Amino acid sequence: MERPGRLLLQSELRVRNAAYDVSLSRSLLIWKRRTSSPVYHPFRPRFCVPLFPRRPDPGVCHSVPVSEIISVREEEEENGSRQRDDGSWKKIREREGKDCRQAFTVLYVERCRQHRWRCAEVTFTCSDEAVCQHWVSSIREQLASNTSRPKHLLVYINPYGGKRQGKRIYEQKVAPLFTQAGISTSVIVTEYANHARDHLKMEAELKKFDGVVCVGGDGMFSEIIHGLIWRTQIDCGVDPNSTEEALSPCSLRIGIIPAGSTDCICFASVGTNDPVTSALHIIVGDSQPLDVCSVHHNNMFLRYSVSLLGYGFYGDVLSDSERKRWMGPARYDFSGLKMFLTHHYYEGTVSYLPAKGIIGTPRDATRCRSGCVICQHNGQLNSERSEKYEMDEASDSESSGEWRTIRGKFLAINAASMSCACPRSPKGLSPAAHLADGTTDLILVRKCSRFNFLRHLLRHTSKDDQFDLTFIEVHRVRRFRFMPRHCQSDSDLELDLHENSKRQIFSQICKDHPACGCAPAYSSWNCDGEILTHTAIDVRVHGQLIKLFARGIEELPVFEDLSNPCAI
Numbered sequence: 001m002e003r004p005g006r007l008l009l010q011s012e013l014r015v016r017n018a019a020y021d022v023s024l025s026r027s028l029l030i031w032k033r034r035t036s037s038p039v040y041h042p043f044r045p046r047f048c049v050p051l052f053p054r055r056p057d058p059g060v061c062h063s064v065p066v067s068e069i070i071s072v073r074e075e076e077e078e079n080g081s082r083q084r085d086d087g088s089w090k091k092i093r094e095r096e097g098k099d100c101r102q103a104f105t106v107l108y109v110e111r112c113r114q115h116r117w118r119c120a121e122v123t124f125t126c127s128d129e130a131v132c133q134h135w136v137s138s139i140r141e142q143l144a145s146n147t148s149r150p151k152h153l154l155v156y157i158n159p160y161g162g163k164r165q166g167k168r169i170y171e172q173k174v175a176p177l178f179t180q181a182g183i184s185t186s187v188i189v190t191e192y193a194n195h196a197r198d199h200l201k202m203e204a205e206l207k208k209f210d211g212v213v214c215v216g217g218d219g220m221f222s223e224i225i226h227g228l229i230w231r232t233q234i235d236c237g238v239d240p241n242s243t244e245e246a247l248s249p250c251s252l253r254i255g256i257i258p259a260g261s262t263d264c265i266c267f268a269s270v271g272t273n274d275p276v277t278s279a280l281h282i283i284v285g286d287s288q289p290l291d292v293c294s295v296h297h298n299n300m301f302l303r304y305s306v307s308l309l310g311y312g313f314y315g316d317v318l319s320d321s322e323r324k325r326w327m328g329p330a331r332y333d334f335s336g337l338k339m340f341l342t343h344h345y346y347e348g349t350v351s352y353l354p355a356k357g358i359i360g361t362p363r364d365a366t367r368c369r370s371g372c373v374i375c376q377h378n379g380q381l382n383s384e385r386s387e388k389y390e391m392d393e394a395s396d397s398e399s400s401g402e403w404r405t406i407r408g409k410f411l412a413i414n415a416a417s418m419s420c421a422c423p424r425s426p427k428g429l430s431p432a433a434h435l436a437d438g439t440t441d442l443i444l445v446r447k448c449s450r451f452n453f454l455r456h457l458l459r460h461t462s463k464d465d466q467f468d469l470t471f472i473e474v475h476r477v478r479r480f481r482f483m484p485r486h487c488q489s490d491s492d493l494e495l496d497l498h499e500n501s502k503r504q505i506f507s508q509i510c511k512d513h514p515a516c517g518c519a520p521a522y523s524s525w526n527c528d529g530e531i532l533t534h535t536a537i538d539v540r541v542h543g544q545l546i547k548l549f550a551r552g553i554e555e556l557p558v559f560e561d562l563s564n565p566c567a568i
C-alpha cells in the first residue's frame with residue numbers, strides 16, 4: 001500500500017451525515033471518520049503499535065490510490081436527497097432558502113473476489129461551495145496529469161463471438177464506464193471474419209488513438225494483433241515475413257473485453273474474464289507487455305501466437321470443434337471428449353533452442369503475477385540480446401550445438417507462451433509460464449495409455465503437477481521447430497519405408513473408420529484457436545512485442561496494518 005506523500009488538500013467533509021477528515025495527495029485519497037476524543041488509558045501510549053494489528057474498520061477509514069480513481073462529478077445534496085448539478089436546481093433552492101449543500105462524488109476501483117474489479121462511489125458533502133469546487137478541480141487535475149490513461153480508443157466488436165453477447169456486453173457494461181471516465185471511442189462492429197485485422201492493417205488512422213479494444217474472444221484478439229503487428233512493421237520499415245529480422249514492438253496498447261468461448265488471454269493476464277474488470281483496467285491505463293511467437297513454414301510467415309500452439313490433441317480438438325460452432329462454447333467439451341477417446345498419436349521430430357541465462361523453469365512453484373520480477377529480468381536480458389541480434393542468430397545455428405532434438409510418437413506437442421489459464425483450467429496448460437519473459441514452454445506428451453493421458457489432463461484441473469509423469473517432458477525455449485515424420489528427409493523415410501506404406505493405406509481407411517484405432521499421419525496445429533494449414537513449422541518468440549491494458553494477475557491482498565495510511 002502506498003504512503004500518502006505531501007498533502008495537496010485536507011478538509012473536514014461529510015459522508016452520509018458523518019464527519020470525515022479527507023485528504024488528497026498525489027498518490028492517495030483518504031477519508032477517515034472523525035471520532036469523539038479518545039478515552040485516556042493510563043497504560044497505553046497514544047501512538048502505540050498494536051501487538052496484534054487489526055484490520056481498520058472499513059466504515060471508519062478508507063484510502064484509494066489516485067491512479068485508481070475513475071472520475072469525479074459534482075452533485076448537490078438537499079435535505080439528504082442528491083441531485084446532479086445542472087445549475088438551475090441550485091438557483092431555485094437558493095431562492096427558496098432551503099438547506100442546500102454542495103457535494104461531489106468520486107468513482108473508484110474496488111476489488112472483489114477472484115480478481116474482479118468493480119466501480120464503487122463515495123459522495124462527500126460540504127457547506128462551502130468554493131471548498132467543494134476546489135476538491136473537484138484538484139482531483140481532476142491529478143487525473144489529467146496521469147499520462148498513461150487513454151483518452152481516445154478504437155473499439156472492434158465481434159457480434160458473433162462466444163455466446164453472441166459482444167454488442168450487448170459492450171453497450172450495457174463497458175460504454176457507460178468509458179463515458180464516465182471521459183474516454184471517447186470509435187466503435188466498429190465487425191461484419192465478417194478478418195474485418196478488424198484488415199481495417200487495422202490498411203485503413204485505421206492509428207495516430208488518433210491511445211489504444212485498441214477488442215470485444216470478443218481469443219480469435220478476435222488474434223485478429224487485432226495480426227493487424228497491429230503487421231502495421232507496426234510496415235510503419236517501421238521491417239519485413240513482417242522475415243524469419244530472422246527483429247520485429248518492432250507495437251506502441252498502442254490493446255484492451256480485451258472478454259466475450260468469447262475461452263478468453264484465455266484475458267483470464268491469464270487479468271485473472272478473470274469479467275468485462276467490467278477489463279474496462280476498468282483500460283480506464284486506469286494499465287500496461288502489461290506480452291510475448292508473441294511468430295510461426296513460419298519454409299521461411300513463409302503463417303501466423304502469430306500468444307497463448308497455445310498445440311499439435312495432436314489440441315489441434316484435433318479444434319479441428320473437430322470448428323464444425324460444431326453452432327454448439328457455442330460447449331463444442332470444446334464435446335470435441336475434447338471425442339478426441340480423448342480417439343486417442344491419436346503422431347510421429348515427428350521436435351528441435352528446440354533452450355532459453356539460456358534466464359531465471360525460472362516450467363516446474364517452478366512461483367507464478368507470473370503483477371509486477372513479475374522474472375519477466376522484468378528476462379525481458380531486460382532479451383532486449384540486450386536483440387541489440388547484438390546478428391551475433392546470436394549465428395550462434396543459434398544447428399552447428400553451434402545448442403539445438404536439441406527429440407524424435408518420437410506424441411499424443412500432444414504444446415507450446416504455451418503464457419499459462420493459458422482459463423475457466424476450464426484455472427491454473428492453465430503451463431502454470432509457471434510467464435506473460436513477458438521472452439520464452440515459451442514446450443510440453444511434449446509422449447504416446448501413453450488412455451488412462452495415463454487422462455491422469456495428465458485431470459491434473460490441469462487439480463493442484464497436482466501435470467508434468468510430474470514419466471511420459472511428459474517440458475522445456476523453456478526461445479525457438480523450436482517441428483517436422484512431422486512424413487516430411488522428413490529421404491534417408492529417414494527410407495528407413496521407415498515398410499512401416500510407412502502400411503500406414504498410408506491404413507490412414508486412408510481410418511478416415512472413414514476412426515473406430516479402428518489406427519492413427520492418421522498428420523494432426524494440425526491449433527494456433528491460439530485457429531487451425532494452421534501446415535504441419536512443419538518454425539516458431540520464434542519475440543519478447544514483449546505487444547502491450548495489453550492489464551497489469552498481470554494481482555496477488556491476493558495480504559493485509560499489512562502498519563503500511564496502511566489509515567492505521568498510522
Ligand SMILES: Nc1ncnc2c1ncn2[C@@H]1O[C@H](COP(=O)(O)OP(=O)(O)OP(=O)(O)O)[C@@H](O)[C@H]1O
Nearest residue numbers: 161162190191192216217218219220260261262263
Ligand atoms: N462479424 C463477424 N462475422 C463472422 N466471424 C467473425 C466476425 N468478426 C470476427 N469474426 C471471427 O470470429 C471468430 C471467433 O471469434 P471470437 O474469438 O470472438 O469468439 P470465440 O471463438 O467464441 O472465442 P474464443 O476464441 O475465446 O474461443 C474469430 O476468428 C474472428 O475472426
Ligand SMILES: CCCCCCCCCCCCC/C=C/[C@@H](O)[C@H](CO)NC(=O)CCCCC
Nearest residue numbers: 218262264307308332336420425457460528529
Ligand atoms: C477429461 C477432463 C479433462 C479436462 C482437461 C481440461 C484441460 C483444459 C485445458 C484448456 C487449455 C486451453 C488453452 C487455450 C487455448 C486457446 O488459445 C484457444 C483459443 O481460445 N482455445 C482453444 O483452442 C480451445 C481448446 C479447448 C480444449 C479443451
Ligand SMILES: [Ca+2]
Nearest residue numbers: 291417434439
Ligand atoms: Ca512467455
